Amino acid sequence: MAARFNGLVVDQLAAGAVDALHRHGVGDDRIDVVRVPGAYEIPLVARRLGKSGKYAAVLCLGCVIRGDTDHYDYVAGAAANGIAGAAHEADVPVIFGVLTCDTLEQALQRAGAKAGNKGFEAAVAAIEMVNLLAKLL
Numbered sequence: 001m002a003a004r005f006n007g008l009v010v011d012q013l014a015a016g017a018v019d020a021l022h023r024h025g026v027g028d029d030r031i032d033v034v035r036v037p038g039a040y041e042i043p044l045v046a047r048r049l050g051k052s053g054k055y056a057a058v059l060c061l062g063c064v065i066r067g068d069t070d071h072y073d074y075v076a077g078a079a080a081n082g083i084a085g086a087a088h089e090a091d092v093p094v095i096f097g098v099l100t101c102d103t104l105e106q107a108l109q110r111a112g113a114k115a116g117n118k119g120f121e122a123a124v125a126a127i128e129m130v131n132l133l134a135k136l137l
């Protein structure tokens with residue numbers, strides 16, 4: 001799932017995630033990209049998707065950038081806490097791929113520029129978790 005807010009960054013995270021999935025043999029027929037307005041909306045949809053029984057894992061991709069007010073704290077906090085809650089409730093891995101950055105530049109660096117691509121890393125974490133759960137069952 002990918003938030004539309006800060007789409008310049010999140011689209012790069014999503015591209016990185018899809019790239020990682022492809023490299024691990026996951027075809028497009030097994031990938032659904034669901035869009036939500038912003039990071040704040042991620043938890044509800046993550047919970048719904050996770051509990052649907054249709055998905056091996058749910059990847060939550062978003063980007064929250066600090067502004068001049070404390071709005072950032074509410075949005076980032078709600079996303080992080082809500083995704084953690086969804087991960088506990090869904091019986092599949094729900095992966096935290098939401099960037100929380102001070103500046104757009106920092107975010108872009110983590111979305112495929114200097115500091116790797118956190119979407120790619122999130123997808124790899126999802127694959128590791130799916131494989132781990134399969135072994136544990």
Ligand code: INI
Nearest residue numbers: 003005037038039040062063064065075
């Ligand atoms: N949503 C984000 O994903 N990132 C942000 O940086 C952000 N800021 O800064 O406001 C943001 N706000 C929107 C929020 O996620 C909700 O979509 C909105 O409040 C409606 O519930």
